[in-house]
Amino acid sequence: MSEPARIDMSASLWPRPRPAPGKRKLAKVPYVELFDGKLQGVVSSGSDPARVYVSFIEAGSGDSSCSTNNNRPCGGGSRCGHVTTLVETAVALFSAERVARYLGCPDVQVEGAHQILAQLQGTQAKRDHGEVFARFLDYLRYVGLPESTEPLPEMAWFHAG
Amino acid sequence: MSPPTPPHLAPALGLVADLDRVLAQGLARIAPPEQAALKSLARALAATPLGTTLNEAVSALLRGELLAHHLVALAMARAALLGAAHDALMEAACSHLGYAPAADGEQGAAAAPSHPTRVLMDSAQHWLVEVALAGFAALDRSTVQPALAALRPLQEHTPLRRLAALMTGFVHELLDMTPTAALPELPLLRWCDLWMVAILQTVALPSPSPTTPVSGVLTPLGLDLRHHDHLVSAVIHALLDGDSKRLVRIHLSAWKVDAIAGAEALGLLLPLAPNLLAAFSTPSSFEVVDLALSRAGDLTWDDAAKACPVPPLDLSGAIVSRPEPRDRHPLHLALPLVAAASDLPDLPTRGASPWLELDELHQSKGATFTSLLRWDHGWYVQPMVATTKKGPRGVADTFAKISKIKEFALPVLRERASRLLRKS
Numbered sequence: 287m288s289e290p291a292r293i294d295m296s297a298s299l300w301p302r303p304r305p306a307p308g309k310r311k312l313a314k315v316p317y318v319e320l321f322d323g324k325l326q327g328v329v330s331s332g333s334d335p336a337r338v339y340v341s342f343i344e345a346g347s348g349d350s351s352c353s354t355n356n357n358r359p360c361g362g363g364s365r366c367g368h369v370t371t372l373v374e375t376a377v378a379l380f381s382a383e384r385v386a387r388y389l390g391c392p393d394v395q396v397e398g399a400h401q402i403l404a405q406l407q408g409t410q411a412k413r414d415h416g417e418v419f420a421r422f423l424d425y426l427r428y429v430g431l432p433e434s435t436e437p438l439p440e441m442a443w444f445h446a447g
Numbered sequence: 448m449s450p451p452t453p454p455h456l457a458p459a460l461g462l463v464a465d466l467d468r469v470l471a472q473g474l475a476r477i478a479p480p481e482q483a484a485l486k487s488l489a490r491a492l493a494a495t496p497l498g499t500t501l502n503e504a505v506s507a508l509l510r511g512e513l514l515a516h517h518l519v520a521l522a523m524a525r526a527a528l529l530g531a532a533h534d535a536l537m538e539a540a541c542s543h544l545g546y547a548p549a550a551d552g553e554q555g556a557a558a559a560p561s562h563p564t565r566v567l568m569d570s571a572q573h574w575l576v577e578v579a580l581a582g583f584a585a586l587d588r589s590t591v592q593p594a595l596a597a598l599r600p601l602q603e604h605t606p607l608r609r610l611a612a613l614m615t616g617f618v619h620e621l622l623d624m625t626p627t628a629a630l631p632e633l634p635l636l637r638w639c640d641l642w643m644v645a646i647l648q649t650v651a652l653p654s655p656s657p658t659t660p661v662s663g664v665l666t667p668l669g670l671d672l673r674h675h676d677h678l679v680s681a682v683i684h685a686l687l688d689g690d691s692k693r694l695v696r697i698h699l700s701a702w703k704v705d706a707i708a709g710a711e712a713l714g715l716l717l718p719l720a721p722n723l724l725a726a727f728s729t730p731s732s733f734e735v736v737d738l739a740l741s742r743a744g745d746l747t748w749d750d751a752a753k754a755c756p757v758p759p760l761d762l763s764g765a766i767v768s769r770p771e772p773r774d775r776h777p778l779h780l781a782l783p784l785v786a787a788a789s790d791l792p793d794l795p796t797r798g799a800s801p802w803l804e805l806d807e808l809h810q811s812k813g814a815t816f817t818s819l820l821r822w823d824h825g826w827y828v829q830p831m832v833a834t835t836k837k838g839p840r841g842v843a844d845t846f847a848k849i850s851k852i853k854e855f856a857l858p859v860l861r862e863r864a865s866r867l868l869r870k871s
Binding site: 299300301306307310312313316317320322323328330336337338340355379387419422423424425426427428429431433434435436437438439440441442443444445 | 588592599602603608609610612613616620623629634636637640641644673674675677678680696697698699700701702703704705706707708715716718719720741743745747748770774776777778779781798800801823854856857859860861863864866867
């Protein structure tokens with residue numbers, strides 16, 4: 287039961303260094319996250335500035351879903367451009383290996399979104415997108431919280447992001 | 448030449464490491480090696496004020512009485528060991544750098560939390576107990592994810608600001624790493640630290656640190672930038688020369704999202720103290736009058752303070768405040784030192800935020816560095832500011848970048864979110 291060899295007792299107080307995130311086009315993909323067994327987010331329409339798509343792909347099954355802010359299913363099928371863009375952005379932000387691992391790919395030593403998508407079968411699923419939108423709103427509310435000039439000693443553990 | 452390592456540090460940290468192994472396996476089912484570790488811990492601290500409480504807690508846990516206050520006793524023991532380590536390290540560092548540690552003081556009593564505050568503390572405690580029972584080596588998404596919903600009320604509750612900052616970072620970090628059984632290596636020491644600090648803050652609010660008014664000339668020395676995905680926090684280290692010469696700290700923080708990083712994240716702090724922060728680009732000191740300085744060394748800044756030329760800097764003999772007793776951990780040791788590149792102690796250099804762009808500056812031979820002497824299983828030096836022939840570098844460069852940002856994340860995010868609102 288005990289696995290002392292695996293626990294690095296010389297590990298320091300530092301957070302695990304994360305690779306610097308790649309460049310990100312926020313207007314194109316304003317929101318992307320790995321959450322609750324899904325890679326999910328919001329992708330802007332290329333043609334209509336007023337339209338956004340809410341998309342996700344499920345870990346394990348690889349089922350995906352994509353529909354507009356007016357709840358119209360995107361016509362692009364289970365590997366529409368929005369889902370692909372979402373995976374590409376996640377790879378740039380979180381690393382290909384982490385995304386592959388999260389989605390349950392058999393081979394996590396991949397380099398890009400295409401190699402991840404190729405490993406997932408999945409079909410188009412009909413899902414409610416309210417939750418993803420709620421997550422985006424929950425994300426945004428952080429910037430509405432007040433700033434502070436009080437000491438936060440606990441942030442000493444959060445160095446070098 | 449680095450400061451000496453205090454004697455007795457190793458056995459104290461060894462006890463902490465043994466306890467951490469128990470927390471890795473989880474307290475729900477304590478196997479014989481972990482049982483022995485807990486008994487050793489109780490024996491080692493038997494003669495201390497915690498001795499009776501800890502002994503009762505260990506006996507109870509070994510009988511399977513998995514109650515929150517017994518887990519809290521373990522956290523208290525761990526904090527006491529690390530607090531003693533902090534104190535020994537601080538003496539060694541101050542002696543080495545020629546600083547004068549302030550006299551120690553009694554910890555004040557914390558205010559009793561109001562009922563809504565108590566409810567939030569209990570909710571966080573409940574989750575922290577679940578985590579300790581499961582063990583860090585076996586955390587699943589299902590154990591960690593429920594804590595997300597508890598973050599928002601914490602963040603919106605001012606008395607629990609510190610717990611909110613900590614929990615937000617901790618919960619998200621754990622969630623990123625679940626299932627932990629699949630990790631090749633656990634950052635165990637770190638997670639046990641975060642767990643310990645968090646659970647102790649669910650027991651009682653932080654004790655107030657008494658303040659006194661201070662006046663004199665304040666010279667900013669450097670900026671220590673900390674951040675996780677949801678919060679950016681700067682500590683400005685400064686020398687205050689008045690009736691006495693003291694090293695003080697000024698704090699600025701802002702909540703954020705992961706899309707706000709680098710110069711833009713630092714920019715979130717700019718409105719809180721624009722004149723103070725400008726001093727990192729155009730060196731300046733300030734005449735301060737009757738600002739509140741806490742016993743722990745935290746200064747309430749007034750950005751209307753009058754600027755004045757920077758006097759010759761002499762840190763020798765400066766008074767260094769001690770953190771409040773509950774906040775003593777080796778990681779809180781951060782002593783400014785100013786040295787030419789060639790005079791820096793022969794110690795590892797690390798810990799500066801990548802957003803401060805200090806990495807290449809090690810190469811600048813003519814530079815003077817203002818750094819922080821710190822300890823993390825060994826002494827090291829964290830650079831803050833480099834002063835070269837071209838002027839101040841580091842945070843000055845980051846601030847300069849702010850004016851060059853073409854597209855700020857926040858307006859983009861808000862505009863895109865507005866498209867998701869249903870037209871009704």
